[in-house]
Amino acid sequence: xxxxxxxxxxxxxxxxxxxxxxxxxxxxxxxxxxxxxxxxxxxxxxxxxxxxxxxxxxxxxxxxxxxxxxxxxxxxxxxxxxxxxxxxxxxxxxxxxxxxxxxxxxxxxxxxxxxxxxxxxxxxxxxxxxxxxxxxxxxxxxxxxxxxxxxxxxxxxxxxxxxxxxxxxxxxxxxxxxxxxxxxxxxxxxxxxxxxxxxxxxxxxxxxxxxxxxxxxxxxxxxxxxxxxxxxxxxxxxxxxxxxxxxxxxxxxxxxxxxxxxxxxxxxxxxxxxxxxxxxxxxxxxxxxxxxxxxxxxxxxxxxxxxxxxxxxxxxxxxxxxxxxxxxxxxxxxxxxxxxxxxxxxxxxxxxxxxxxxxxxxxxxxxxxxxxxxxxxxxxxxxxxxxxxxxxxxxxxxxxxxxxxxxxxxxxxxxxxxxxxxxxxxxxxxxxxxxxxxxxxxxxxxxx
Numbered sequence: 001x002x003x004x005x006x007x008x009x010x011x012x013x014x015x016x017x018x019x020x021x022x023x024x025x026x027x028x029x030x031x032x033x034x035x036x037x038x039x040x041x042x043x044x045x046x047x048x049x050x051x052x053x054x055x056x057x058x059x060x061x062x063x064x065x066x067x068x069x070x071x072x073x074x075x076x077x078x079x080x081x082x083x084x085x086x087x088x089x090x091x092x093x094x095x096x097x098x099x100x101x102x103x104x105x106x107x108x109x110x111x112x113x114x115x116x117x118x119x120x121x122x123x124x125x126x127x128x129x130x131x132x133x134x135x136x137x138x139x140x141x142x143x144x145x146x147x148x149x150x151x152x153x154x155x156x157x158x159x160x161x162x163x164x165x166x167x168x169x170x171x172x173x174x175x176x177x178x179x180x181x182x183x184x185x186x187x188x189x190x191x192x193x194x195x196x197x198x199x200x201x202x203x204x205x206x207x208x209x210x211x212x213x214x215x216x217x218x219x220x221x222x223x224x225x226x227x228x229x230x231x232x233x234x235x236x237x238x239x240x241x242x243x244x245x246x247x248x249x250x251x252x253x254x255x256x257x258x259x260x261x262x263x264x265x266x267x268x269x270x271x272x273x274x275x276x277x278x279x280x281x282x283x284x285x286x287x288x289x290x291x292x293x294x295x296x297x298x299x300x301x302x303x304x305x306x307x308x309x310x311x312x313x314x315x316x317x318x319x320x321x322x323x324x325x326x327x328x329x330x331x332x333x334x335x336x337x338x339x340x341x342x343x344x345x346x347x348x349x350x351x352x353x354x355x356x357x358x359x360x361x362x363x364x365x366x367x368x369x370x371x372x373x374x375x376x377x378x379x380x381x382x383x384x385x386x387x388x389x390x391x392x393x394x395x396x397x398x399x400x401x402x403x404x405x406x407x408x409x410x411x412x413x414x415x416x417x418x419x420x421x422x423x424x425x426x427x428x429x430x431x432x433x434x435x436x437x438x439x440x441x442x443x444x445x446x447x448x
Contacts, residue, residue, distance in 0.1 A: 004189070005182055012178035017171065024167045031163075032156060039127065039152055046071075047129045047145040050083045054143055058085070059135045065093050073097070078121055080148035088140040103128065103144055117149075124148045188215045196222065247282060251275065280412070301444050302343050304334040304366060304373065311344055312364065315351040324358050326351075330366035334373055337442040342416050349409040350377045350437045357381030361432060374440045381434040389426045 053068035065085055066074070073081045074095035084094040084103045092102065101121040120126035128146035135141060188211050195206055206223035208216040255275055261268045312328045319326040336343065347364075354362045358379035367374045384392050393410045414424040422439050429436035 005186055008182040008185070009178055012182065013175055016174040016178065020167055020171055020174070024163065028160060028163065031159060035152060035156055039147075039149070043127065043129050043145060043147050046081065046083070046147070047131060047143065050085070050145055051131060051133060051143050054085055054133065054141055055135065058087070058141060059137050059139065062087070062091065062093055066095065069095070080124065080151065082120065082126075082146045084144045086142045103146055105142070120146055120148060124150055188212050192219060192222070196226070244282070251279060302336045302338050302340040304336050305330060305332045307340050307343050308347070308364070308366065311347045311351060315355065318355060319362060322355065324355065324360060324362060326362045326364070328364040330364070331368060334366070334368060335444040336373060337444050338420050342420070346413050346416050346439070349413045353409055354379040354381070354435070358434065363432065368443070369440070372440050372442050374438060376436060376438045378429040378432045378436045379434040380432040383428050383433065383435045384426060386427070393424070393426070
């Protein structure tokens with residue numbers, strides 16, 4: 001299990017359960033032992049009562065023992081409390097509560113008041129105490145008192161039910177308490193997660209002073225790491241931009257020279273095509289580098305209506321020059337998780353592709369959805385057959401060499417979108433009949 005919350009909750013529940021079960025077992029044992037000790041004390045008192053009666057009247061009038069005991073409980077039939085006296089001549093005297101039943105002799109004879117358990121009258125389990133005593137005349141008497149333990153067992157069973165209910169309630173309270181404790185203890189971690197997530201789209205740092213002292217060092221280290229990572233990425237982006245500008249200059253010189261040779265009638269078509277592919281590959285590589293570093297460490301947020309507005313304005317004029325109609329429908333106020341330059345490059349590639357193939361109309365729409373926005377560009381051109389879509393998105397693949405281009409536009413667009421966790425989807429437009437290109441970008445909530 002990798003969840004700290006799960007570990008803490010399960011560990012707390014198991015520890016509480018073990019502790020409570022051990023406590024319940026210990027308390028139950030203590031209660032049972034105490035109840036049996038009190039039972040034996042009362043039974044010993046009853047035995048002393050009968051022994052006193054035997055010592056007083058047995059030598060002169062054994063039949064008077066029952067009257068000498070004088071406890072009404074011994075007089076009630078099957079009351080659960082019994083006594084039995086036997087002399088060395090084999091005469092047996094017993095309480096009226098025994099009716100015609102006889103108590104068995106105890107198994108232990110060395111104890112002056114041995115305890116014994118057996119089934120008494122009516123099959124009741126009883127606990128007995130007995131004693132041998134010698135009277136003044138030298139006669140030996142055996143005195144035995146027994147009491148049913150069914151009542152004790154029922155009382156202990158009821159007490160166990162009460163204890164079990166109480167401990168169950170304690171377990172429930174303990175589990176709820178453990179959940180609350182874990183929730184409170186992990187609240188700083190949840191706050192740190194939200195703050196780090198917000199840190200991606202903001203320039204501010206993490207205030208480790210707002211966290212508990214146990215978490216503050218970790219927050220400080222994370223903030224330092226994020227700051228250092230941002231600095232490294234900014235330097236990498238700057239170096240990539242400088243490298244791009246450094247390559248563009250000689251490439252522009254080469255293009256001018258090739259154009260001059262072409263005007264002079266020299267066969268430089270293949271060289272110009274190779275230079276076009278080189279420019280496209282460099283553009284693709286720098287675009288992927290910019291996207292991968294930007295989404296990882298810099299605040300990449302774009303005002304969608306601003307970027308879409310610029311692209312619609314630029315490509316709208318080009319569409320009008322080719323007698324095409326470009327329509328756009330998108331809501332204002334949307335903020336997207338993408339660098340503005342990268343978004344405009346994606347839109348530019350897709351709109352440029354639509355301009356090449358459209359017959360009369362191009363349509364751009366943006367539809368907000370849960371947590372994101374889906375942007376769609378459609379045209380009424382011939383489209384791409386389903387079995388050739390994968391080929392069209394491959395690097396440098398041109399389905400029609402009669403059209404100008406390098407065959408890298410869709411590939412570059414797919415790479416840029418993939419760097420931002422999106423994907424380019426191509427299929428047939430249900431309304432216009434041509435190609436439909438779609439992609440979805442994560443939206444960013446405006447900060448209050």
